[in-house]
Amino acid sequence: MRPVLSNAGRPATIEITAIDQDGATVPTAIAGENPLTIYLDNRELVTLMTLGQSPEALVIGYLRNQRLVGRIDDILAVQVDWETGACAVRTACPIEDIAARTAHRTVTTGCGQGTVFGDLMADIDKLRLPAAARLDEATLYGMLDVVRKHETIYKAAGAVHGCALFCGTELLYFVEDVGRHNAVDAIAGQMWLDGVAGDDKIFYTTGRLTSEMVIKAAQMGIPFLVSRSGLTQMGYDIARRAGITMIGRSQGRRYLLFTGAERFQRAAASAS
Amino acid sequence: MRPVLSNAGRPATIEITAIDQDGATVPTAIAGENPLTIYLDNRELVTLMTLGQSPEALVIGYLRNQRLVGRIDDILAVQVDWETGACAVRTACPIEDIAARTAHRTVTTGCGQGTVFGDLMADIDKLRLPAAARLDEATLYGMLDVVRKHETIYKAAGAVHGCALFCGTELLYFVEDVGRHNAVDAIAGQMWLDGVAGDDKIFYTTGRLTSEMVIKAAQMGIPFLVSRSGLTQMGYDIARRAGITMIGRSQGRRYLLFTGAERFQRAAASAS
Numbered sequence: 001m002r003p004v005l006s007n008a009g010r011p012a013t014i015e016i017t018a019i020d021q022d023g024a025t026v027p028t029a030i031a032g033e034n035p036l037t038i039y040l041d042n043r044e045l046v047t048l049m050t051l052g053q054s055p056e057a058l059v060i061g062y063l064r065n066q067r068l069v070g071r072i073d074d075i076l077a078v079q080v081d082w083e084t085g086a087c088a089v090r091t092a093c094p095i096e097d098i099a100a101r102t103a104h105r106t107v108t109t110g111c112g113q114g115t116v117f118g119d120l121m122a123d124i125d126k127l128r129l130p131a132a133a134r135l136d137e138a139t140l141y142g143m144l145d146v147v148r149k150h151e152t153i154y155k156a157a158g159a160v161h162g163c164a165l166f167c168g169t170e171l172l173y174f175v176e177d178v179g180r181h182n183a184v185d186a187i188a189g190q191m192w193l194d195g196v197a198g199d200d201k202i203f204y205t206t207g208r209l210t211s212e213m214v215i216k217a218a219q220m221g222i223p224f225l226v227s228r229s230g231l232t233q234m235g236y237d238i239a240r241r242a243g244i245t246m247i248g249r250s251q252g253r254r255y256l257l258f259t260g261a262e263r264f265q266r267a268a269a270s271a272s
Numbered sequence: 273m274r275p276v277l278s279n280a281g282r283p284a285t286i287e288i289t290a291i292d293q294d295g296a297t298v299p300t301a302i303a304g305e306n307p308l309t310i311y312l313d314n315r316e317l318v319t320l321m322t323l324g325q326s327p328e329a330l331v332i333g334y335l336r337n338q339r340l341v342g343r344i345d346d347i348l349a350v351q352v353d354w355e356t357g358a359c360a361v362r363t364a365c366p367i368e369d370i371a372a373r374t375a376h377r378t379v380t381t382g383c384g385q386g387t388v389f390g391d392l393m394a395d396i397d398k399l400r401l402p403a404a405a406r407l408d409e410a411t412l413y414g415m416l417d418v419v420r421k422h423e424t425i426y427k428a429a430g431a432v433h434g435c436a437l438f439c440g441t442e443l444l445y446f447v448e449d450v451g452r453h454n455a456v457d458a459i460a461g462q463m464w465l466d467g468v469a470g471d472d473k474i475f476y477t478t479g480r481l482t483s484e485m486v487i488k489a490a491q492m493g494i495p496f497l498v499s500r501s502g503l504t505q506m507g508y509d510i511a512r513r514a515g516i517t518m519i520g521r522s523q524g525r526r527y528l529l530f531t532g533a534e535r536f537q538r539a540a541a542s543a544s
Binding site for chain 1: 504508527
């Protein structure tokens with residue numbers, strides 16, 4: 001049963017005035033950034049700084065990616081109140097040892113709270129991503145074209161990261177947030193809400209392929225991770241261990257295939 | 273007295289091979305990313321993911337910006353051991369209530385651990401940045417030229433943020449890291465180590481002007497904050513409250529002056 005949700009999305013940008021190099025006063029759109037404190041079964045858990053576009057999905061995805069909640073069915077209600085900057089989450093099985101569960105903290109490059117990292121690194125080798133899944137070059141290029149048309153907030157205000165979930169060239173979700181980790185979590189939450197599995201999906205991010213980004217994609221069971229940006233050493237190491245197909249520096253008709261080449265089909269290859 | 277420091281800087285990039293859109297195997301430099309767990313007086317505090325260029329300054333700056341240590345003199349030793357991924361910090365006055373001090377967590381957009389945020393927001397209005405400090409356009413442009421020449425890792429591998437501290441057009445420090453928050457903290461730590469005050473300095477970042485970035489600059493007593501990127505709503509609000517002079521979207525001969533215009537002198541103005 002779907003949890004009871006508020007519908008408290010916020011306007012993405014506000015307009016301020018700045019002075020440019022010519023001394024002209026120019027109206028400038030900037031990205032919203034709002035503190036949202038999660039109360040899990042009446043216990044304060046963490047405060048996220050978010051654009052606030054889809055706060056309910058963000059909170060659910062945060063709980064999922066932090067592995068504080070095991071299944072969407074355990075979440076009864078997610079109520080966001082911007083007046084107080086609070087999000088009240090009610091679960092079917094209140095977690096007794098929140099403190100212990102969240103004690104070991106890691107500040108990941110991508111800003112994730114720590115539990116996800118320490119725990120998942122231990123499990124990373126157990127992860128099995130679908131070996132038969134395939135992505136061809138034409139689909140990759142098609143995705144990139146779709147993304148280009150969707151970066152509304154980035155175009156207007158900059159200062160945001162975008163993440164998208166694709167099934168082939170079909171865009172299922174596109175989320176932008178001031179924190180890249182939030183955009184990922186919001187998609188993870190929406191996947192849970194809609195009962196969408198990751199095994200035949202492609203995850204796209206404008207951000208860098210850091211350890212946290214790769215871990216979260218693998219945790220969502222998504223075999224393909226595509227980024228416009230570069231990658232870090234640990235992102236690379238984890239991608240290889242998790243057997244994820246990772247493509248970076250992808251824009252227009254250019255890309256670099258970093259790992260999991262066996263799932264990727266170049267145009268030439270597929271034509272032969 | 274300067275703390276006893278290890279000198280455990282790591283190579284910034286490693287080289288991997290990728291396959292490009294033409295099917296060619298291309299050597300690709302990627303940014304290093306290493307977990308470093310801080311043990312503060314033998315108690316595990318947090319694990320940072322870092323490029324590892326200047327880990328000792330990073331750890332000192334982290335403790336400073338998280339307000340866990342009040343003065344550099346309280347730090348006796350900082351010893352980094354990459355074999356174990358551990359950094360042992362010894363202080364003159366071990367903090368008894370670490371748990372309590374770090375209990376309230378905020379995942380800031382810029383990935384800082386939380387204590388800094390909650391605490392400092394309460395103090396932000398008490399901060400007084402030097403009103404007489406001035407920055408003119410020629411100096412800004414000179415800074416931007418210097419920065420352009422220094423982004424070695426970014427040019428080689430991407431996936432890093434750069435931060436710099438300037439006195440006029442003189443570059444005092446330039447730090448790149450996979451985490452923007454790390455680059456800021458490393459500069460804060462180096463300032464402490466060298467006894468450098470912030471009041472006549474200019475802080476430059478390639479990253480976005482988020483709440484955390486503005487708070488940290490203000491906390492370091494630096495009146496000028498310059499970024500190549502845009503800003504977020506909370507970064508803007510805090511900059512106004514702290515009275516910091518904030519310039520964004522600055523590259524080449526272009527910029528947007530967002531706040532604190534009274535400290536900035538345009539070429540035209542200074543020529544008149």
